[in-house]
Amino acid sequence: MWFKNLQIYRLPTPWNIDLAKFDEQLGRGTFARCASHEPMSRGWVSPRKDGGLIYSNNRQWLIALAIEQRLLPSSVVNDEVRERADKLTDEQGYAPGRKAMRELKERVTEELMPRAFTKKRTTFVWIDPQNGWFIVDAGSPGKAEEVIEHLRHCLDDFPLTPLHTELSxxxxxxxxxxxxxxxxxxxxxxxxxxxxxxxxxxxxxxxxxxxxxxxxxxxxxxxxxxxxxxxxxxxxxxxxxxxxxxxxxxxxxxxxxxxxxxxxxxxxxxxxxxxxxxxxxxxxxxxxxxxxxxxLGGEIVESAPAAGGASTTPPWEA
Incomplete structure (x- = not known):
């Protein structure tokens, strides 16, 4: 259990949430396998494969978000759409219009989705409620945002803010x-x-x-x-x-x-x-x-957003 990347965010110091309450609210968004018609599913899994959604050690917490995606390359969809469009052109004597092509692509995607392979990945998060650290082991802000967005759906209150420093x-x-x-x-x-x-x-x-x-x-x-x-x-x-x-x-x-x-x-x-x-x-x-x-010159402390929301846009991208 060694993180390779750190996307760094801040929580109030301390973050006053009971461990049992946190666990209960995470239970609102547990992981379920991707259904045959779904392109993606995500949810919380046990970080240590022991069934618990939170691993706690010396007042440090670890949670894990699993994301499963169906791999349906656009080239496969486009080839099938093209074949069916050619067949329709031969049958009706004229090429399908823009709306018909859009509907055809949607139908092909829906038909092929259950046959697509799935890929699963897990993103880990370290939370230090006493010192206010919320750290995502992710190589990009986009992958960290997946975790944050799912937490917003699960928690009653999630007062998260980006880390701001005096020096960029x-x-x-x-x-x-x-x-x-x-x-x-x-x-x-x-x-x-x-x-x-x-x-x-x-x-x-x-x-x-x-x-x-x-x-x-x-x-x-x-x-x-x-x-x-x-x-x-x-x-x-x-x-x-x-x-x-x-x-x-x-x-x-x-x-x-x-x-x-x-x-x-x-x-x-x-x-x-x-x-x-x-x-x-x-x-x-x-x-x-x-x-x-x-x-980096010290931290700029800002007040958290209103309950239930968290702005994660860094100051250099605002």
């Missing part, structure tokens, strides 16, 4: 690269991406490349020419490596081997290993996130 990640990364040094507790690693703000979006990428003095001069030239950093690889406290994005997403999160070895000590079976992994991961992230926020 882009300006902070530019300062670190221009100065040749990361903030206290962090080190700059070997990956970096810079993009121009013009229409062409010209980009420069350094991949597994030491960003030392020689490259630092090049990067400063790119910054002076108007390019801005969109990704920067960093390591925190020699314990966690990650890539920070311009949108305050954490990508390619990796807990160093020493941490995983600590979790493996004394774990005799899978359940104990799960407990140890989750406890160590959340313990490290509880220390890491405040330091990352401090490196």
């Amino acid at each position: 990640p882009q300006s902070a990364m530019a300062d670190w690269l221009a100065g040749g040094d990361a903030p206290h507790g962090f080190t700059i690693d070997r990956d970096c991406e810079l993009k121009a703000v013009g229409e062409e979006k010209a980009a420069v990428r350094y991949v597994r490349h030491p960003l030392g003095d020689e490259v630092s001069g090049e990067i400063k030239s790119h910054l002076a020419a108007g390019k801005l950093p969109t990704k920067l690889a960093l390591t925190w406290d020699d314990r966690i490596s990650f890539v920070l994005s311009e949108k305050l997403e954490i990508k390619r999160l990796a807990f160093l081997d020493l941490l995983k070895e600590e979790a493996e000590k004394g774990a005799e079976h899978a359940d104990e290993q799960f407990d140890a992994d989750f406890a160590l991961m959340t313990g490290e992230l509880t220390r890491f996130l405040p330091q990352l926020i401090a490196a």
Whole structure:
């Protein structure tokens, strides 16, 4: 149980919801297999396959959203529609009109849907109600929004807000690269991406490349020419490596081997290993996130939206 990406949101500190009540409300949206006529289904599943919808360990919670989709490629639908349209043209002496083609496509999709293969994926969420963290292990805001939207349907009150910092990640990364040094507790690693703000979006990428003095001069030239950093690889406290994005997403999160070895000590079976992994991961992230926020100038605290709703549009996309 090691997260690989962090989409970061905030809850009130503390988030006063009873565990039993939270579990009861999640029960309103449990997962059911995709019906033959449905393109998609989603719902809560047990994160540890033990039947419970919430895994709780040391006041840290873990939930999981399963999404099952029927895979019906548009090319398959279009080929079948074309064949039927050609047959209709031969039978009636003229080609089907726009409305008839639309209805034909809907009918073909409906007929083929039960025969389509299904694909299932699960997205995990770590919730720290005491410190107000709501963290989705997802590579994009869109996948995190799937979780948030389903929670809105299930919970009576869901006062979620995006994480806002005094410094934008882009300006902070530019300062670190221009100065040749990361903030206290962090080190700059070997990956970096810079993009121009013009229409062409010209980009420069350094991949597994030491960003030392020689490259630092090049990067400063790119910054002076108007390019801005969109990704920067960093390591925190020699314990966690990650890539920070311009949108305050954490990508390619990796807990160093020493941490995983600590979790493996004394774990005799899978359940104990799960407990140890989750406890160590959340313990490290509880220390890491405040330091990352401090490196970005501190948090801007905003009031939560009205009950039942949560605006998740980041300030840089508003």
